[in-house]
Amino acid sequence: xxxxxxTDILASEITPRDSYLRRREFLRQxxxxxxxxxxxxxxxxxxxxxxVTQQGKLPKLPGKPSALSVTEKPTPxxxxxxxxxxxxxxxxxxxxxxNAHKLRTRPWSVAIEGEVKNKKPIDVxxxxxxxxxxxxxxxxxxxxxxxxxxxxxxxPLAELIKRAEPTSKAKFVAFTTATxxxxxxxxxxxxxxxxxxxxxxxxxxxxxxxxxxxxxYGEILxxxxxxxxxxxxxxxxxxxxxxxxxxxxxxxxxxKTSWNVAAAHEYGFYSNVNPSVDHPRWSQAxxxxxxxxxxxxxxxxxxxxxxxxxxxxxxxxxxxxxxFF
Amino acid sequence: MAWTPRPSQVAWIKAGLFALCLVPLARLxxxxxxxxxxxxxxxxxxxxxxxxxxxLLLATLSVTPVRRWMNAxxxxxxxxxxxxxxxxYASVHFMTFVWFDHWFDVAEILKDVVKRPFVTVGxxxxxLLLPLALTSTNSMVRRLGRNWQRLHxxxxxxxxxxxxxxxxxxxxxxxxxLAFALALAALLGIRLAWKAREARINPQPRLQQ
Numbered sequence: 001x002x003x004x005x006x007t008d009i010l011a012s013e014i015t016p017r018d019s020y021l022r023r024r025e026f027l028r029q030x031x032x033x034x035x036x037x038x039x040x041x042x043x044x045x046x047x048x049x050x051x052v053t054q055q056g057k058l059p060k061l062p063g064k065p066s067a068l069s070v071t072e073k074p075t076p077x078x079x080x081x082x083x084x085x086x087x088x089x090x091x092x093x094x095x096x097x098x099n100a101h102k103l104r105t106r107p108w109s110v111a112i113e114g115e116v117k118n119k120k121p122i123d124v125x126x127x128x129x130x131x132x133x134x135x136x137x138x139x140x141x142x143x144x145x146x147x148x149x150x151x152x153x154x155x156p157l158a159e160l161i162k163r164a165e166p167t168s169k170a171k172f173v174a175f176t177t178a179t180x181x182x183x184x185x186x187x188x189x190x191x192x193x194x195x196x197x198x199x200x201x202x203x204x205x206x207x208x209x210x211x212x213x214x215x216x217y218g219e220i221l222x223x224x225x226x227x228x229x230x231x232x233x234x235x236x237x238x239x240x241x242x243x244x245x246x247x248x249x250x251x252x253x254x255x256k257t258s259w260n261v262a263a264a265h266e267y268g269f270y271s272n273v274n275p276s277v278d279h280p281r282w283s284q285a286x287x288x289x290x291x292x293x294x295x296x297x298x299x300x301x302x303x304x305x306x307x308x309x310x311x312x313x314x315x316x317x318x319x320x321x322x323x324f325f
Numbered sequence: 326m327a328w329t330p331r332p333s334q335v336a337w338i339k340a341g342l343f344a345l346c347l348v349p350l351a352r353l354x355x356x357x358x359x360x361x362x363x364x365x366x367x368x369x370x371x372x373x374x375x376x377x378x379x380x381l382l383l384a385t386l387s388v389t390p391v392r393r394w395m396n397a398x399x400x401x402x403x404x405x406x407x408x409x410x411x412x413x414y415a416s417v418h419f420m421t422f423v424w425f426d427h428w429f430d431v432a433e434i435l436k437d438v439v440k441r442p443f444v445t446v447g448x449x450x451x452x453l454l455l456p457l458a459l460t461s462t463n464s465m466v467r468r469l470g471r472n473w474q475r476l477h478x479x480x481x482x483x484x485x486x487x488x489x490x491x492x493x494x495x496x497x498x499x500x501x502x503l504a505f506a507l508a509l510a511a512l513l514g515i516r517l518a519w520k521a522r523e524a525r526i527n528p529q530p531r532l533q534q
Contacts, residue, residue: 078364079364082363082364083363083364083365087497087498091497091498093363093364093365094363144496146365146368189498189500191497191498192497262497263497278440281441281442281443281493281494282441283437283441288365288367288368290364290365291364295357295366295367295425298428299426299428
């Protein structure tokens, strides 16, 4: 089991504290799993390696367990794939699951544009093989006040950025979602400006926690969750983790992002999870964990940077997070 | 002249309407046990009870226009039940806020009411509904006399607050609040038109001095 360590970051900083303290136990378990895997026929290996069992009926996409995963109980698969915000397929949270089967996910290629040396577009088949798949079990906090724990499969966004070779002018990265008017009923209503655009600062995009997601629960992504490739930035509100990416643009200036354009006073460019900065219309201090908090359990407290403060807080040193919300 | 049911028939119609008004509640209770309210059942309950409150408020406000158009005065006998069911669903809606959103934390509830305009208007609408529900009995109607009608004109304010409450809480897609707003505008507009016509046909001399 090889855990990559970025040279400039201490392992104690990038790993959740409790996982770090239990690292020997983790390594022992990982080694045991690996050992067990080698003794099994090839086909079984992937299932042994992935601690989260397959739940749906989609093609398998296993990923190696990651030290960056949280240990909380994953949200049931059924909830993860039926409760979605994907406005291109309708604004009701049950609509994406009903309508997204129409999304055409092949052929699919991602355009690379802007301040980069390598502007060659990348086909999704190539993208799938660009780096080894990892399973990253992350918390996901929606700006609406609910949260999930999702076992994603993907690899660091940094891998793709390195391939694109950004120039020194590349300060931001913008992502664009596909527009398929014949397949996406939501595009008929000007609820947001289409296509959907999201963005990150380049150092945020290079952070090891930021991943390109290709699967969840050991399978390829269901369309409503952003197939074939999406962003997952666990310390930011869910809408930053853009789905079904067709273009990545490196820019010198801060890109205009969809929700920010729609309501700048409500949705900032950064949109880091922050319990002390309320949405103008509702509190962000607490959240309801889907599948857990409900009738007989109060909502839980939202954590700064969605609980990833140890890893990401230093990206924002010296910034007034009330101003740059 | 429109059809007018006999008293026994009115009783049946009322019973039917009562059962009908319970259907949204029954669906929620069934869904809660069958676990068919989706991934976020509390949100489903909150939204559903809020939606039915508004629907029943508008239904209550529709009774008079429909009665006048169809010349069917007996419809008035259904109005109180519709209004009380609006109050009932508003109460369940309010309970989801007190219980599931804030776990009975009074300080947090008051903070929310003061800080968040959409909660403020929703809360105000509910408070204004209380005296209407309390004065809905026959004896209260008799006791209050002319004042009863004055008091119950509050329902116009409540309906407006309710629609504003819905409008302000949606994130982006205002299709549904807009539909309610248009329906309410029509119901209030009809009344204004009547008033204007009555003033024309039957001008009341202003009191001089």
